Amino acid sequence: MKLQKYQKCSEVTRGLEKAELVLKNARIVNVFTREILKGDIAIEDGLISGIGSYEGKREIDLEGRYVCPGLIDSHLHLESTLVTPAELVTVAARHGTTTFIVDPHESANVSGLKGIDYILNQTEDVEANVFVMMPSCVPATAIDDNGCTITAQDMVPYLGNRRILGLGEVMDYISVVNADEAMHSKLDLFRERVRDGHAPFLAEADLQAYVMAGITTDHECSDFDYAMQERRCGMTVHIREGSAARNLKAIVSGIVRHQMNGEGFCFCTDDKHIEDIEQEGHIDHNVRKAIKLGMDPIDAICMATINSAKCYGLRRLGAVATGYQADLLVLDDIENMTIYDVYYNGQRIDQDSEITIRECPAELKNTVHVGNFTVDDLTLESPDGSFYVIEMQEGEITTVRKRVQLFDGPGVFRADEDYQKIAVIERHKATGKTGVGIVSGFGIRGGAIASSVSHDSHNIIVIGDNDQDMALAVQELIRTQGGYTLIADHKVFDTLELPVMGLMSDAGFRYSHIKLKRMIEKAHEMGVPDGIAPFITLSFMALPVIPEIRITPRGIYDVCTGEFYKY
Secondary structure, rough: HHHHHHHHHHHHHHHOOOOOEEEEEEEEEOOOOEEEEEEEEEOOEEEEEEEEEOOEEEEEEOOOEEEOOEEEEEEEEEHHEEEEEHHHHHHHOOEEEEEEEEEOOOHHHOOOOHHHHHHHOOOOOOOEEEEEEOOOOOOOOOOOOOOOOOOOHHHHOOOOOOOOEEEEEOOOOHHOOOOOOOHHHHHOOOOEEEEEEEOOOHHHHHHHHHHHOOEEEEOOHHHHHHHHHHHHHHOEEEEEEOOEEEHHHHHHHHHHHHHOOOEEEEEEEEOHHHHHHHHHHHHHHHHHHHHHOOOOHHHHHHHOOOHHHHOOOOOOOOOOOOOEEEEEEEEEOOOEEEEEEEEEEEEEOOOOOOOOOOOHHHHHOOOOOOOOOOHHOOOOOOOEEEEEEEEEEEEEEOOEEEEEEEOOOEEEEOOOEEEEEEEEOOOOOOOOOEEEEEEEOOOOOOOOEOOOOOOOOEEEEEEEEOOOHHHHHHHHHHHHHHEEEEEEOOOOEEEEOOEEEEEEOOOOHHHHHHHHHHHHHHHHEEEEEOOOOHHHHHHHOOOOOOOOEEEEEEEEEEOOOOOOOOO
């Protein structure tokens, strides 16, 4: 803190000057002692300058309402919300999230450094703290067909950016544990900073080797036992509650069952649609759900605030205490996290202000480049009638590997009520690559569903029960240069256009919200189970770093063995 600012705030702290703003008669959640203390909060120049009894030039009587720190999302991809970055931050801030730890690897996989610059520029002066983790795996693996490659040398100019906190999720754990030189050059570049992990169900020895490389966090735990394996290695576990991956219940239930206070755990959303944020909340939803599962409210708030701040070295964030930035959440009810007001940097956030959509550079549009694609590219044959199947699971983004005998002898696969077809079409360099497979558990009947959001390479991915509707879906996304589309009865039911890198809409979140809601409802009518988020779950089926089996433009990939299946 600069001396001049310290002198000004110190005079308020010692009662020599009135504060700019005093929040009177608050019940303050102290995340250090896990107490609720009564008192006033003095705010000067965006800083909490005193807790106790104070007078202000402006005073607001909170009438005994609770005040906790502004919430922190410890890991998210802004692009996965489907709207432009500033829009998402504005909407989520209204739900009490005042700090965002962002990994822009979605944009980077499509547009490289220009994609990262887009995220940084779009969030430079929003009403929230937005920090960025430098994408570590662009592409995610050596088998990915993405748009760009980012090396350690490419990252060097970003080291001086005050908002770059460290290295983003390291998905290619094989390169880490096998001491790949290129990967370790990236790890070494960020040796004095946080290095985020991506480590779903590694073998114990591999996990220890992974941690030994300096990786300190992970958001891929889906059960309590594995979370505890990571905690025993010293890792901070980010408990994810997004649109497709909902891991909070399993992990928090274990924390409650073992009478733990949540130390070493944080909350994150990872990938959450604007539709779900509007409906249920952001990190406030995570806290609310944890409390309902039996967690002490203060412990749950700590997991959403000070735990994340400590993890990322954010020394002035995450607490309601003297010297901390005045990011505050005023609550009518702490048990239900009922929000009364939100403050960022000492200023009340206007819940009804108009959201400005910031212009996207033209070079980040028109990014869908598909080769000569026809319906014949979707043909799937087997010489003996047996096929590999990607079995999807409700509430998870993991899959189960199966091999089923569908008929005797050679033949062509035809979808039925149990098995549909899934395909991924390369869309960055017009290579013409198309991978085709079979999926179960998705259930769509009478049409197809497709997306240009397909983690992390973001090729076009489509599921359907007939080739004609699948091909129509692909052509529709080529026409719109990205988006979500739903085909019903051989016609386009609707399409949410995502022209910004094929990942985001610049038409406003209200437009996206209304369209997506309608499309999701229709997808469920067409057979997609209620426990599966149709579009966001689909988008993970091509990510070859999550067990057990995936589909890529090169074919069906076994994550566990690192091999492609051949018929």
